[in-house]
Amino acid sequence: MIPLLPEPDLPSGAALLAEGRALARDWTLGSSAFLRHVGAASEYGFKLAQMAKSRVMQHAQIGFRDPGKSRRAYAEIWEACAAEGVTVDRYGLCLDWSMALPRAQRSKAVRGTGMILPGIEDFVRLTAAAPVAPHFGDFVLGFPAAVENTQAALAAGSTVIGNLGQYFTFRIPGHDDDIEATAQTVRALGLIAAQPVPILVQSNLDDGFAAQFTDLASCLGMVLLERHIVTSLIGPPVGHCYGHHFSDPLSRLAFQRALAQVGAAPGTMIYGNTTADRGRPAANFASLSNYLLVDAAGQIGQPTGHAINAVPVTENERIPEIDEVVEAQLFAGRMAELAPGWLPLIDPAPVDAMAARIVTGGQAFAEAALLGLARQGIDTTCPFQLLLALRRMGARRLESLFGAGQPDPEAPGGRLPVAPATILSELAEMADHALKGQSAGPALRGLRVMVATSDVHEHGKMLVEEILRRLGVTVLDGGVSTDPAILAERVRRDRPDAVAISTYNGIALRYFHALRAAGVEVPVLIGGRLNQIPEGSNSSLPVDVGDDLAQAGALVCRAAADLAPLLNALAAGAR
Numbered sequence: 270m271i272p273l274l275p276e277p278d279l280p281s282g283a284a285l286l287a288e289g290r291a292l293a294r295d296w297t298l299g300s301s302a303f304l305r306h307v308g309a310a311s312e313y314g315f316k317l318a319q320m321a322k323s324r325v326m327q328h329a330q331i332g333f334r335d336p337g338k339s340r341r342a343y344a345e346i347w348e349a350c351a352a353e354g355v356t357v358d359r360y361g362l363c364l365d366w367s368m369a370l371p372r373a374q375r376s377k378a379v380r381g382t383g384m385i386l387p388g389i390e391d392f393v394r395l396t397a398a399a400p401v402a403p404h405f406g407d408f409v410l411g412f413p414a415a416v417e418n419t420q421a422a423l424a425a426g427s428t429v430i431g432n433l434g435q436y437f438t439f440r441i442p443g444h445d446d447d448i449e450a451t452a453q454t455v456r457a458l459g460l461i462a463a464q465p466v467p468i469l470v471q472s473n474l475d476d477g478f479a480a481q482f483t484d485l486a487s488c489l490g491m492v493l494l495e496r497h498i499v500t501s502l503i504g505p506p507v508g509h510c511y512g513h514h515f516s517d518p519l520s521r522l523a524f525q526r527a528l529a530q531v532g533a534a535p536g537t538m539i540y541g542n543t544t545a546d547r548g549r550p551a552a553n554f555a556s557l558s559n560y561l562l563v564d565a566a567g568q569i570g571q572p573t574g575h576a577i578n579a580v581p582v583t584e585n586e587r588i589p590e591i592d593e594v595v596e597a598q599l600f601a602g603r604m605a606e607l608a609p610g611w612l613p614l615i616d617p618a619p620v621d622a623m624a625a626r627i628v629t630g631g632q633a634f635a636e637a638a639l640l641g642l643a644r645q646g647i648d649t650t651c652p653f654q655l656l657l658a659l660r661r662m663g664a665r666r667l668e669s670l671f672g673a674g675q676p677d678p679e680a681p682g683g684r685l686p687v688a689p690a691t692i693l694s695e696l697a698e699m700a701d702h703a704l705k706g707q708s709a710g711p712a713l714r715g716l717r718v719m720v721a722t723s724d725v726h727e728h729g730k731m732l733v734e735e736i737l738r739r740l741g742v743t744v745l746d747g748g749v750s751t752d753p754a755i756l757a758e759r760v761r762r763d764r765p766d767a768v769a770i771s772t773y774n775g776i777a778l779r780y781f782h783a784l785r786a787a788g789v790e791v792p793v794l795i796g797g798r799l800n801q802i803p804e805g806s807n808s809s810l811p812v813d814v815g816d817d818l819a820q821a822g823a824l825v826c827r828a829a830a831d832l833a834p835l836l837n838a839l840a841a842g843a844r
């Protein structure tokens with residue numbers, strides 16, 4: 270077996286934590302409009318008080334490229350909702366990809382579509398704009414700039430800092446040094462632990478391994494493992510977020526109950542079930558009600574301190590505008606008012622039965638993982654070693670080795686899940702839909718297509734692979750978050766007939782040009798979110814680059830149903 274941590278001189282977790290703690294002499298929690306407004310010492314304490322009252326809290330996600338627009342959003346969303354009697358308790362602040370790198374390196378970094386806050390004063394000005402709890406959850410912990418961004422978040426009065434989920438799965442193009450990212454993260458955790466009030470360390474499970482696990486018990490297992498690392502080994506409380514991929518109301522509520530049972534509270538927020546948003550706004554309103562109702566009911570019945578998060582119905586098309594965030598929050602406020610009327614209709618038996626399976630399975634996963642890692646020589650009392658070993662193992666290996674279900678070579682996760690995640694069945698349905706009425710020409714049989722993603726979003730890749738397999742095409746794995754130069758190397762090595770890219774981070778055109786520049790000459794099919802913020806622009810919204818891609822020679826795919834006709838045409842052309 271290849272060792273997980275073969276490097277001879279890895280830093281020690283204890284030394285890194287001590288370095289982080291020492292920084293607290295100069296970096297302590299700054300003033301906060303929110304904490305003054307609610308009269309609390311930290312959001313952790315505030316959440317506990319709201320849980321005691323079974324009050325449903327509300328979370329909104331914001332982060333426009335232009336810091337001025339983000340500040341305006343911070344103030345206007347709160348004001349507009351307050352005027353209608355709805356309280357927005359917290360904002361999740363979406364930093365840009367490039368913010369993951371230290372200030373000195375940021376100008377050369379690949380930019381996504383998120384918010385860029387150049388200096389500490391920009392963090393401070395943002396959170397002072399309204400009495401709403403700031404949650405710096407994206408691109409802080411887990412990246413090379415973890416310490417720098419934690420310092421800025423603390424200075425801006427943020428008492429919830431994350432996102433440990435991203436540590437496990439997100440990649441910054443051109444920055445593959447996982448030792449440095451881990452060391453910075455552990456230092457930042459030391460700084461957090463040394464603060465005078467509890468700072469909740471946030472982890473979005475769906476940003477992490479939950480998007481890849483096939484069993485919800487494995488997701489709960491990660492909650493327990495992260496709590497072991499953050500709270501038992503280091504000290505601060507950890508608060509989890511879940512929800513993007515929890516599409517079925519029963520498992521959504523059962524997971525919330527499972528968190529309550531293992532004392533994983535207060536949590537941060539329950540993310541909107543964004544993967545259910547596929548259609549036009551009118552259809553997305555149905556998804557919005559579907560998850561908000563069950564989330565609000567869960568918090569009223571058995572509070573876990575998670576704020577509910579209404580994702581605007583336009584989010585699958587583009588980054589939502591300020592007034593759309595307001596609309597979504599007002600919708601959520603009304604839903605929380607209506608939820609108590611539904612409580613008597615919820616049959617607790619199936620929810621409790623699934624929650625029990627998730628808890629037992631999650632505990633078994635966490636115990637097996639700690640034991641298994643210790644057997645491989647990992648010091649499970651060292652946060653540095655444990656974090657890095659888990660990251661290097663990855664979701665699929667962790668689940669197949671330590672998952673709670675019975676081993677089954679036919680099952681996608683290598684085991685029969687005790688509480689199945691819904692993403693696989695959703696992708697299978699999407700593949701059925703994409704292939705409806707389509708036929709595979711016989712010429713497709715010999716075709717070899719390499720499939721890759723430019724970033725962490727991998728469902729498009731999984732879907733394309735599923736469709737290709739059903740069409741009888743040979744699938745070659747080009748990887749997830751694959752830099753163009755690396756993909757080009759893989760193309761040279763495996764010589765596919767075509768490459769299929771799924772891309773979402775607002776870099777579609779740049780990525781395609783980089784692929785061509787790196788020498789990829791075979792046809793390139795490209796789908797996902799084909800947009801980009803124009804170079805040099807400080808505007809907030811990305812623009813569609815489909816036409817530019819087509820002009821540059823890419824085969825633009827607006828839907829998975831485009832795949833078969835394009836490949837049939839390629840195969841016909843090759844003959």
Ligand code: B12
Pocket residue numbers: 363364366381382383407408439440475476477480481513543544545546547583584585586587588589699724725726727728729730732733769770771772773774775794795796797798800811826827828829830831832
């Ligand atoms: C799930 C999701 C995630 C998951 C991804 C989990 C995973 N392992 O895959 C998580 C939570 C991790 C995530 C993270 C982020 N996300 Co996200 N995410 C989504 C979401 C909800 C769904 C995307 C998806 O997987 N859909 C499933 C696929 C199968 O369906 P589809 O997208 O409709 O694709 C169709 C076609 O396009 C086609 N297709 C797709 N690819 C290809 C390729 C080929 C070759 C072909 C033929 C067809 C094809 O197939 C589908 C059926 O027709 C979208 C919003 C939405 N509802 O669409 C945002 C979204 C893509 N995310 C977004 C952002 C900004 C992020 C983050 C940067 C947020 C942050 N600050 O942390 C990070 C990414 C960080 C990083 N390092 O890359 C933005 C992108 C913005 C933009 N470009 O304009 C979106 C649009 C949300 C938004 N409006 O803000 N995300």
